[in-house]
Amino acid sequence: MIEQIRKELQDPSDLYTNVLDNGTLRMELCFFPYLCDQGLINTELIEPFTYRFHPDAFNRFLVSHPCLDKAEDPKGWTNLLLKGALLFKLEGTVYRLEVPRKLHDKPDSVQIENTLQGPQSALTEDVDMNISLVRVRYNEPTLSVERHVLGEASKSRVVLLYDVERVNREVLELVNERLAQVKVNMLRATGQLMKELSGKRHKLFPIILQTERPDRIATMIERGKVAMLLDGSRFGLILPVRLFDFMHAMDDDYEFHWMSKFLLILRYVAMTLTITLPALYIAIVSYNPEVLRVQLTLSIAGSRVVVPYPSFIEVFIMLFMIEALIEASLRLPRSIGSTATTVGGLILGQSIQQAGLVSSIMIIVTSVVAISNFVIPNNGFGYSIRFVKYVFVVISIFYGLLGVVVLFFSLVVYWCNLRSFGQPYLSFFRPREEASVHRAGNGANEG
Amino acid sequence: MKKVAFLLLALSCCAFLGSCGFKDIDKRFFVVAMGIDYTGKTETPYLVTLRLAIPATKIGEGLAESQVEQLEAPSIAEAVRNLKSHVDKELDFGQCRVFLFGQSLIKHSMEEPLSWLGRRRDIQLISYLATAEPSANKVLKANPTTERIAGNAFFLTFGKEGTISPYTVTEYLFDSFRRFKEKGLDPYLPTIRFDGNSYVVEHLALLNKTKQQLMLNRRETLLFNLSANAFAKSGIAVNYEGKRLVLYISKVSKQVRITKDNVPTVHLRLKIQGMVEQTAVTLMNRNIPQVEKLLENHFNANTERLLAKIRDAGVDPYGFGLHYLAQYFGDEQDWKHWREVYPQVKFDVTSRVVIDSTGLIR
Amino acid sequence: MSRYLYYHVLYVGMINIMMFVPYLLVRDRFEGAISGMLVAVGISTALSLGIVACFGRFPGMGFPEINDLYLPRWLWSFNLLFGGLCVWLPAGIIVIYSYAETSRLFFYPDMNPYVNLFLLAGASVWASSRSTRTVQFIQEIAMIVITPMLILFLIKAMFDDNMDWDAIRYVAGYVRKPPSFVAIASGTFLFSGYMNLVISNRLHVKRIRFRWIIPVFGTLFLAITFFVPIGFHGTQGVEDYVYLWSMTADSMALDYGFINRVLYVFLLMFTGISLLFIMNTWHTAILFVRYALNRYKGVEEESVSGLNVWMSAAIGILAFVYMSCMNPERNQLMSQLWIIIRFFAEIATLFLMVYFVRKRIKQTEKEKALE
Structure with missing residues (x-):
């Protein structure tokens, strides 16, 4: 057996093979010491082999041990070894003992x-x-x-x-x-x-x-x-x-009822904000300043006076900055991470506004967008939301406020059209039986 | 290949941005108030004054900067169009919420300004209208000392967010449109003037379907606002035992009934609740009915006099005519009858004054 | 689920504004609009309850399949093609035109109308080509998003201080005039949300409850759509406005909030409502034609069939063609024409459905006798 395995595995140096003899029985065994739990091998195999001289007693042990099994197919041997099993041959029969090394023994x-x-x-x-x-x-x-x-x-x-x-x-x-x-x-x-x-x-x-x-x-x-x-x-x-599952944090089940309901609503508001706010900024600034009340319009206009380029370039600059900042703080080692946030967030944010490259309202918009994005409990969904907001930005460049609203409708259409393994992605609660009727009625519905 | 095509498409989209009406907020001049005066000249009868807000980076007391542009033209629309060549940014009327008409204009005719206002799509129907004393141009050129945002003083004066004064009758544009057309309901406009550091609104101009017929003074304006709009937060005063007694009104309700006689009588019933704000006399429970009676009589007499004055001017800002039609589900015939008899209509004002409290002291 | 039907009732009750119903009613306000509206309430109550009850006899079946059961091929094909192409399809096209023009007027008057239509048509084409079940879900989510705005708007409209109740009362006094036909036809349109059952009945397998909602909401919306503009603009001034309800919305102010003008709340809300209406009408038209072509009656497709997409794209192109030959006045005429055709189509539908129900009852009796 040993020769065959060595040949199949191209004679690896980390394979341990040996022939043991306790006087009555002779055992060939082989395993990868680094894939296996050596303590287990000792207690489960070597010790019984060493002390149970009587073949019957040892045979009973072989039959009754839960991790022991016969491995009769020679083709599977190498696979078993690589999964962390120990193979041994006793009187012409090959057995395997599952003793994989556990790297994790606590949650x-x-x-x-x-x-x-x-x-x-x-x-x-x-x-x-x-x-x-x-x-x-x-x-x-x-x-x-x-x-x-x-x-x-x-x-x-x-x-x-x-x-x-x-x-x-x-x-x-x-x-x-x-x-x-x-x-x-x-x-x-x-x-x-x-x-x-x-x-x-x-x-x-x-x-x-x-x-x-x-x-x-x-x-x-x-x-x-x-x-x-x-x-x-x-x-x-x-x-x-469903979409709601992505917006659900486990805390909602554990905390005070009203507060968790409130937080849930907050999360949806935050999601809407992070998707639409940069687009709304463009729409308000470049298309429909008359929508907001006059005092607000004038203060936005005031903050934008010094900015030398159109609103969407401003938005793209700031969104690029914030995305770069998030990406950088994710990849950096933790000890340098805080430096990136300080430099990016505080110093750059302040001076870019003082230099007149970006309006102060835009800085607020950017921060709201970033913070709201982190409110979403699921990372994967958060990434998608982060992407979708650019689509909104693009449409608002061409269509202003109406574009944003129509695109939001289209987003709802997209969500409702999605199916997660045949089940609707976005829909309100449906009783089970109704769902089953729809399934049965699919395609061939006869009253 | 596909990607290149997509990129080209995106670039061509950018090229046609101009056709979408893309215009940044800092490239626009917001008109915050507009004034129209009548010059009396035959060539250029209208003087249009625009107050433009200049967006400022710093906001503070008295820092509100604005620019005033004016131009005389044969019509308002032409004046506005020509004014565009006087400024470097696009004029935006989307935030214009105040329209002032000079005294000369409302004495002449309101027809043209109203037709211009009605046709523009960007004029808000919730704009405030007022007449300006002595002229719209003068009022717009004045600068209130405490204004933080250009034009804000106007919005706060007329709107409900800022001061609420019993002398200020707020008139919206849509309401004026209604009143200028409606059967048995006539328009009115508050009058605004500038006293050196702030705006004063305390008179009311009453108009028929085209121009001003009557100007109410301070006292009458208050009374009108109280009796026509049931405006609370007002006050009435009377001399009681030789001393001045002022009642603060916290709640008013109004009811109008018109009899269907040959010459109808308008019964105006008001219930006024309030508290005594000022008097030098100690009021005990027993004199309260006495005071109430006195206030009622005083109020009734004054209001009846005001109503008669308004009737004699030939206008109906209260909408008694419309109420008459509504009360009797009238038709054309009734309307004709009402118009004939309106100059003789009798008024009967009955009020009930209830003093809730005498303030914190007796 | 009954609630899905009432979403239809709700948004169709609102969409009349884009169909110039207020304009038609207000035009006749002294010539029998009031009595016409009262007659319309009566007719619609009978029509709606009747048709809903008839569809209740065919759980899980749409109008096309029911037609197919009892009519010869040429007749039901004609029914479906006429219904789809002459009733459902134009409805969406008229609304997309009027909303495109309204929104362009207030949001960006300088924009090319076709560019603006492209945005709305794109969204509608995409939405209407989805499967019936998806359309139903969209409906619900969109209605939930819209409802807060709707409630805010309705409360604003009904309880505003500037409403002139005398004017309303004066106009209401003209109830004595004999009813005008246009007022009846346009009044019944507000109730016709239940007509969406022709397709969505495929999803209704249980008895529809709370049917009283249809007449109650319809009457409420009818009263609001007619009287509120009169209350704001007076009995005389009301006829001057081309975009009557937009101007009415503009007459209300939000004193507190980011937005000052209720007009924008109104326009944003109507973006949603119009898109919903367009989506539903076009979707119904597509499915009618599809049934006529290959008897397709599914409600769920995970990847939408190409036929849907092509047909809705064709409808989208039709909307552009429509825009190129229309101006607002002609569109008003078209909508009036459509409202009248729809009125007769609805009555015809009731008669057809009653006929089918009788057939079905006879059939079941026969089967029982055989057993």
Whole structure:
């Protein structure tokens, strides 16, 4: 066995092989020491092998051990080894012992979707750990865990989690269909998987929710959605989703009712502001200054007196600045990050206005846009919103206020037209039965 | 190839920006008030004065800068068009909320200014109208000392956001359009003048369908505002036991009934509630009915005199004619009848004054 | 869900302003508009309740399928093509023209009218080519966004101090005149939101509740659309305005807030309402024609069929053609013509539906007898 494996793997230097003999039995074994948990190997295999001299006793141990199994197909051996299994040959039979090294043995702490008083544990990069995190929170016998392996080279484990009784069957079928179609060589992050599953490449908005919170996954499974975990990624995917799910922070479920409702409304207002404000600035300044009341118009006019170019160039300059600032503070090491914000935000913001390159109202608009954008709880959705505002800016250059309003209508049309795995993306609550009628009535409706 | 085509399309779009009416706010001159005077000349009968706000980076008391442009022309529209060549930025009437008409104009005719105002799409129908004393030109050239934003003093004077004075009757443009056309309802305009550091609005000009017929003085204006518009936050005064007693009015309600006699009688009923604001006499509960009675009689007599005066001037700013038609669901015949008998119409004012309190002391 | 029907009732009740209904009514205010409106309320109540009840007999079926069941091919094809191309399609085109002109007048009078139409037509073409279910969702979201503005506007309009109740009362006194036909026809238009059932009944499988909403809202909107302008502009001045309701909205002021003029609230609100109306009428027209072509009756398509897109693009081009041969006066005439055609079409629809229902009842009786 050892020779064959060495040959298949081109004789790697990190493969450990040995032949053990305890006097009665002779065992060939091989494993990758850095992929396996050596302590486990000691307690689970070496110690029994060393102390149970009687072959019967050792055989009973072989049959009863939960992590032990026969590995009869020689083709699978290398794969098993690379997944962190130990192979040993005893009296002509090859066994495997699953002793992968666990890099993560406790839940991560939340980094992106912070809550104040909710659970602080997040998914880890270990899929087994993640499953247990979800199971702890959703402790129902109906929770189904389905395994898939994706990726030609990475052979990543993907796990589907759903409640058998609550899940929407059609969605599940569609997910399995799409999973089967996934053709990818290296699967490194859930984001990749999200792109592969979403179908069309040019979607403006995410139709799958990415989260790091096991409590969110548990809540969503309880609502009949499908969750997906990927080994090696500390994010889970949830589908199908609606727009409202992206605007929902876990805090809303945990905090005082009225305040969380108020915050929810605030988030929608913030979203509207961040999309439309730069466009409205152009519309008001260049097309319809008569819309605002006179005092406000005159103060905007006053602040713009010194600016030497048209409003949309001003807007593009400031939006470029703020995007660059966000991007820079994201990529920089944390210790330098604050310098970037100080230089960009304070010094530049102040002096660009004093130099008369940008009006002070525009500085306010820019900051409101940036702050409102960060209010959106989901990062992926926030990115889409960040992009969409440029479309609004462009239309307002040509059509002013009316353009902004018509484009907002079109955005609603776009959202309503989107389907997340066959389910509507933006619509108000629909009772389940009605949804099923629509599905049945699709195409062939006979009264 | 596709991308290049898209880029070209985007660039050509930019080229046609000009046709979309793209004009930056700092390239516009906002007209904040407009004045129209009648010069009496046959060649150029109209003098148009525009007050333009100059956008300033600093805002502070008395810092409001504005530019006044004026021009005489055969018509208002021509005057405005010619004025465009006097300024370096585009004139924008979108924020113009004050229109002043000189005394000479409203004594002549309001027809032309109204037709110009009605046809312009950018004129707000909620603009304030007023007549200016001695002329619109003079009033617009004056600079109130405390103005922070050009034209703001006008907006605050006439609007409800700033001062609320019982002498200021606010007249909107749409209301004037209505009154100049309506059967049995005639227009009026407040009168504005400048006293050296601020605007004063306390008289009211009453017009028939074309020009001014009567000018009310301070006292009459207050009384009109109280009885026609049921304007609270006002006051009435009377001499009581030789001392002046002033009642602050907090609530007024008004009711008009017109009899269908051959010569109709207009019954105007008012209920006035308020509190005593000033008197040197100590008021006990027993003299309150006495005071109320006194105020009622005084008020009734004054109002009846005012109504008769207005009737004799041949105008109907109260809208009694319309009310007559409405009350009896009248038709053309009734309207003809009303017009014939209006000069003889009798008035009967009954008021009920209720003193809620005597202030903090008796 | 019943509520989807009432969104139609709501925005169709408002859109009359773009169809020059206030103008038509006000023109006849001394010649039988009031009595005409009263007759219209009666007729519409009967029509709306009747048609809704008839559609209730065919749960989940649209007008095309019901036609197909009981009529020969040539007749139902004619019905659908006439309904789609002569009633539903022109409605959207008239409204897109009048809204494009209104908005251009108040937002940017210097702009080329075709450039402005391009914006509105683009959005409408895209929206109307979506699937029926998507259209229904759009409806709901748009109505929810619009409603706060609508409520603000209606409250402003009804409780403004500057309303002259004497003028309203005086005009109301002319109820004694015999009703004018145009007033009846245009009055019934305010109620006809329920006509959208011809397609959206495919989505209604349950009994529609709260049907009283249709006559109540229709009457309310009819009263507002006619009396409020009279209250603001007087009995005489009201006839001078071309864009009657825009000017009425401009007569109201918001004392507190960013915006001073209610006119802009009104225009923004009507952007939404007009687009909704255009989307729905064109969508219905498209689906009628599609059924006539290949008997398509689906309500959900994840990727919209090319036929939809091509047809709605053609309609969009038609809107440009319409704009090139119209001016505001001719458009007013067209809308009057359309209102009258629609009035008869609605009555015809009622009779057809009653006929279908009777057929169906007979059929079920026969089936029972066979069993």
